[in-house]
Amino acid sequence: MPSIEISTEELKKLTEMAAMAEWVMTAREKEDQANRKPYLSVLQKVYRKAFEYGFTDLVEHIEDIDEFITPECWKKDSPSGVFIREFEDDLFHQMFISKMVERDLKGQKFNNFTEEFEVRSKLIEKYEKELKSLF
Numbered sequence: 001m002p003s004i005e006i007s008t009e010e011l012k013k014l015t016e017m018a019a020m021a022e023w024v025m026t027a028r029e030k031e032d033q034a035n036r037k038p039y040l041s042v043l044q045k046v047y048r049k050a051f052e053y054g055f056t057d058l059v060e061h062i063e064d065i066d067e068f069i070t071p072e073c074w075k076k077d078s079p080s081g082v083f084i085r086e087f088e089d090d091l092f093h094q095m096f097i098s099k100m101v102e103r104d105l106k107g108q109k110f111n112n113f114t115e116e117f118e119v120r121s122k123l124i125e126k127y128e129k130e131l132k133s134l135f
Helices: 008-026 034-052 079-105 113-134
Strands: 060-062 067-069
Touching (some): 034 067, 079 113
Antiparallel strands (some): 060 067
8 A cells, every 4th residue: 555654744734735625626616526526535534644643723523424624724824725815816817817808809900929919918917017006
């Protein structure tokens, strides 16, 4: 059976990373969850091990269904919470800028790739500056 030797601190980091992975997999609810089950099963193993090692500040055990959750990892000021919020903010800004640029370019014709690239780059820069001034 494969095994990995990690320190206690590394197990804590792995638990936080597992919580971030779970967030990515479950952020959008879809009807077909079957393809996620094997991954969620591995996450539960990580959480169980963290719980057994006493990381009750990160992992809680729900006894009646014998599953583990990581509510502390979702808090805004936790290390994984900070990564998640940064990702959400960056993704939102990138998607917003992309949609604005596509809107502004709709119907425009360009002579070549370089011309389109230059116009697109200027619009991206414009919207990045605007968003930075707001946030």
